[in-house]
Amino acid sequence: MNPIQRNTFPENLPKDETKYPEIDVFICTADPYKEPPMVVVNTALSILAYDYPTNKLSVYLSDDGGSKLTLFAFTEAAKFAKHWLPYCKKNGILVRCPEAYFRSNYTCFPNTHEIKLMYENMKSKVEQTVVSGNVYTDEKWSHIFSIWDNQFKRSDHPTVIQVLLDGTTDEDVLGHVMPKLIYVSREKREATTHKNKAGALNVLLRVSEIMTNAPIILTVDCDMYSNDPRTPLEAICYFLDSSTDHNIAYLQYPQSFHGINQDDIYGAAFKFIFEFNMTGFDGLAGPSHAGTGCFFRRRAFYGCPSSHTSEQRRSQSFLSTEVLAQAHEVARCNFEAGTKWGIELGYRYGSLVEDLYTGFRLQCQGWRWCMGCLDMAFCKYNPFNHGLKQLPLLQVMCYINYALWSIPCISVVIYSIFPQIALIRSVPIFPKVSDPWFWFYVFSFIGAYLQEFIELKLMGGTTRGWFNHQRMWIIRCLSSFTFGILKYTLTKLHISSSTFSVTSKVVDEEARKRYDQGMMEFGVESPFFYPLSMAALINLGAFIFGILHFLTYGGLQDLFVQFFLSAFGVVNSWPIYEAMFIRSDRGKMPSKITSRSIALACILYVAVTLVI
Numbered sequence: 005m006n007p008i009q010r011n012t013f014p015e016n017l018p019k020d021e022t023k024y025p026e027i028d029v030f031i032c033t034a035d036p037y038k039e040p041p042m043v044v045v046n047t048a049l050s051i052l053a054y055d056y057p058t059n060k061l062s063v064y065l066s067d068d069g070g071s072k073l074t075l076f077a078f079t080e081a082a083k084f085a086k087h088w089l090p091y092c093k094k095n096g097i098l099v100r101c102p103e104a105y106f107r108s109n110y111t112c113f114p115n116t117h118e119i120k121l122m123y124e125n126m127k128s129k130v131e132q133t134v135v136s137g138n139v140y141t142d143e144k145w146s147h148i149f150s151i152w153d154n155q156f157k158r159s160d161h162p163t164v165i166q167v168l169l170d171g172t173t174d175e176d177v178l179g180h181v182m183p184k185l186i187y188v189s190r191e192k193r194e195a196t197t198h199k200n201k202a203g204a205l206n207v208l209l210r211v212s213e214i215m216t217n218a219p220i221i222l223t224v225d226c227d228m229y230s231n232d233p234r235t236p237l238e239a240i241c242y243f244l245d246s247s248t249d250h251n252i253a254y255l256q257y258p259q260s261f262h263g264i265n266q267d268d269i270y271g272a273a274f275k276f277i278f279e280f281n282m283t284g285f286d287g288l289a290g291p292s293h294a295g296t297g298c299f300f301r302r303r304a305f306y307g308c309p310s311s312h313t314s315e316q317r318r319s320q321s322f323l324s325t326e327v328l329a330q331a332h333e334v335a336r337c338n339f340e341a342g343t344k345w346g347i348e349l350g351y352r353y354g355s356l357v358e359d360l361y362t363g364f365r366l367q368c369q370g371w372r373w374c375m376g377c378l379d380m381a382f383c384k385y386n387p388f389n390h391g392l393k394q395l396p397l398l399q400v401m402c403y404i405n406y407a408l409w410s411i412p413c414i415s416v417v418i419y420s421i422f423p424q425i426a427l428i429r430s431v432p433i434f435p436k437v438s439d440p441w442f443w444f445y446v447f448s449f450i451g452a453y454l455q456e457f458i459e460l461k462l463m464g465g466t467t468r469g470w471f472n473h474q475r476m477w478i479i480r481c482l483s484s485f486t487f488g489i490l491k492y493t494l495t496k497l498h499i500s501s502s503t504f505s506v507t508s509k510v511v512d513e514e515a516r517k518r519y520d521q522g523m524m525e526f527g528v529e530s531p532f533f534y535p536l537s538m539a540a541l542i543n544l545g546a547f548i549f550g551i552l553h554f555l556t557y558g559g560l561q562d563l564f565v566q567f568f569l570s571a572f573g574v575v576n577s578w579p580i581y582e583a584m585f586i587r588s589d590r591g592k593m594p595s596k597i598t599s600r601s602i603a604l605a606c607i608l609y610v611a612v613t614l615v616i
């Protein structure tokens with residue numbers, strides 16, 4: 005209704021940098037094999053190298069993988085940072101994630117080659133360590149790995165907190181103070197639940213409060229490097245500007261994905277969310293929170309805008325034994341028992357999409373700006389009930405749109421199977437072409453698709469990109485959304501439990517090449533493919549039947565809508581037919597899935613025909 009585009013003018017910030025607020029940055033990682041430590045290190049380096057007073061910047065790494073491999077990678081990163089930071093700052097480098105920088109078309113400076121060599125040495129050292137699983141390190145660091153004894157398990161271990169750059173004695177090669185870098189792996193015990201990412205962030209909230217207590221917090225996923233070193237300066241423009249609302253709880257940067265192929269075959273850029281929905285949300289009560297790339301006011305986590313928390317500086321050095329002991333204490337796994345953490349304090353629990361949910365709850369408290377979605381739709385503080393009491397109606401509708409994101413899959417499943425089977429049985433179920441109601445279907449179909457097309461075009465998308473986007477939506481409905489709803493139902497019936505399964509960030513070079521050529525991957529034996537390939541087969545059968553019907557009896561007046569749906573299904577299923585019957589590369593559909601899908605499609609057909 006009232007989309008907002010914003011601009012900042014960091015050049016107008018006070019010249020006196022001592023007036024800038026301190027920033028605590030939280031990076032989360034959870035698995036050294038799905039999230040290779042080098043990916044995490046690159047993200048951290050892009051942030052350590054920010055153009056921001058280094059004595060005001062502290063980077064905390066939360067390692068839910070409890071991995072000495074990740075810690076080792078960070079000890080190496082701390083050493084490399086001493087060269088990387090001055091290199092970037094002196095030469096005004098824009099991309100400060102070394103991997104992305106060295107992959108780009110970079111300009112050569114006198115020591116570029118030397119730095120590149122250093123980076124590559126570090127990379128191969130870390131990658132070899134990950135493969136071997138054995139850490140060999142210099143004397144300076146070796147003692148910090150002793151905690152990984154035989155008893156130390158990923159799901160059962162004490163808290164580990166290691167200060168890797170302390171902000172005082174650690175200087176870069178030019179003698180400048182470095183930002184602080186702190187590794188935190190919270191205590192894990194098998195008997196306690198750990199609340200996934202929200203739990204990890206709440207531990208970092210408490211640990212950082214004890215150690216540095218910066219009033220501004222930035223949260224980042226481990227694979228989301230920062231692509232602009234001036235980001236924190238832009239962010240503080242909002243927090244320091246006395247003319248803006250003091251109730252700004254958070255400032256969400258859009259996620260932008262690298263490595264997406266030309267026509268985005270997986271519809272993975274989520275431009276709708278970041279370019280369209282966010283600006284619209286902003287015109288209401290503020291954007292939704294998207295998990296990563298978000299600056300928060302620390303006090304937003306502690307209550308309503310009017311409530312006050314301690315923002316005073318601590319007198320003790322953050323390296324003192326007392327401070328470290330306290331930090332260990334608040335990272336204990338049963339620290340939250342009986343407290344309001346996760347309910348009224350910090351990141352809110354109860355949804356696998358802690359980001360959307362926490363943002364929504366913060367806005368409900370009066371803060372401005374800003375299978376889990378279903379948790380959010382049906383929990384105590386759902387948008388319908390809780391939201392309507394606190395937020396404008398349109399804002400609530402935006403959240404309902406996200407909360408019920410997966411529900412349209414019910415109609416997609418129905419529309420991809422039943423009209424087609426009815427077509428094969430020559431049973432008309434939609435109005436004939438001559439019936440005025442036929443135009444209702446034409447209008448709905450064209451209306452929905454044209455709107456999406458225009459919006460994607462306005463965002464600079466290609467026509468193929470739009471086609472892929474709509475195809476992926478159908479694919480998601482027939483796979484992840486359907487399974488998501490099933491899983492949610494089973495969880496609510498206590499037949500199954502919900503878990504946060506971390507997305508793998510490992511790049512398979514062969515699959516990468518296929519992706520660049522625009523080929524989809526079906527190469528794993530995933531049950532997700534069954535509904536998809538069954539629907540593809542049923543649509544193909546119906547389409548062939550429709551053609552035969554037309555050739556034998558002429559006109560398809562009565563069955564036109566059904567024929568159109570199956571033709572549309574066939575066009576959308578093309579990559580699935582290729583994967584089932586034509587391709588021979590490793591990304592093709594496993595033959596077991598193909599044969600089972602054929603059998604299941606036949607069974608479904610017979611079962612439905614017995615009913616209609």
Ligand SMILES: O=c1ccn([C@@H]2O[C@H](COP(=O)(O)OP(=O)(O)O[C@H]3O[C@H](CO)[C@@H](O)[C@H](O)[C@H]3O)[C@@H](O)[C@H]2O)c(=O)[nH]1
Pocket residue numbers: 032033034035039066068199200201204224225226227294295296356357358359360504505506507508
């Ligand atoms: O127990 C856990 C589980 C996950 N993570 C971290 O959470 C982040 C996101 O996990 P990922 O597997 O990459 O999930 P995505 O679905 O890609 O993440 C999107 O969706 C999440 C849930 O809405 C948001 O938290 C993320 O910011 C957003 O990028 C990663 O850095 C993980 O290391 C933890 O720290 N602890």
Ligand SMILES: [Mn+2]
Pocket residue numbers: 225227507
């Ligand atoms: Mn992710």
